[in-house]
Amino acid sequence: MLAAVQAFHDKHRFRETGGEELTYRVALMAEELGEISACVSKGKPKAELAEEVADLLILVxxxxxxxxxxxxxxxxxxxxxxxxxxxxxxxxxxxxxxFKD
Structure with a gap:
């Protein structure tokens, strides 16, 4: 999986075009968490939830x-x-x- 993500980064030249900037990536992960939350809270099909979780995993x-x-x-x-x-x-x-007792 990691090699596939690396190939995706290379294909789109993320390193050269700002796609690997960490603040930007955190914002994208927050966006994906929102989409995961919407899937769960709105009872969307598991296939949609799986796709959003896969998006987050790819971003991670x-x-x-x-x-x-x-x-x-x-x-x-x-x-x-x-x-x-x-x-x-x-x-x-x-x-x-x-835990701190």
């Missing part, structure tokens, strides 16, 4: 490319930390966080 991978960090390594480092955390019910829903 592209942000790793733009910021020049190893997303795979970052993922596994974070998962290791998350697996060590406690969970707690907060307002009737499970939450896994660094």
């Amino acid at each position: 991978m592209g942000t790793a490319i733009a910021a020049e960090f190893d997303l795979n390594a970052a993922f596994w480092e974070k998962m290791e930390k998350l697996m060590q955390r406690r969970s707690r019910m907060v307002n009737g829903r499970i939450r896994v966080s660094e």
Whole structure:
């Protein structure tokens, strides 16, 4: 998947044309979260939700490319930390966080 996103960036020359500017990418991710929210809150078909989540995933991978960090390594480092955390019910829903008692 990461190679496909890299090819997309290369095809459209994102690095040379502002497509890898991080503030811009954050705005695009916020826009996609809004579209995901609309899918959920309006009960749109799962296919539409899947497409919007895929858009966000592509943007996340592209942000790793733009910021020049190893997303795979970052993922596994974070998962290791998350697996060590406690969970707690907060307002009737499970939450896994660094709780400060």
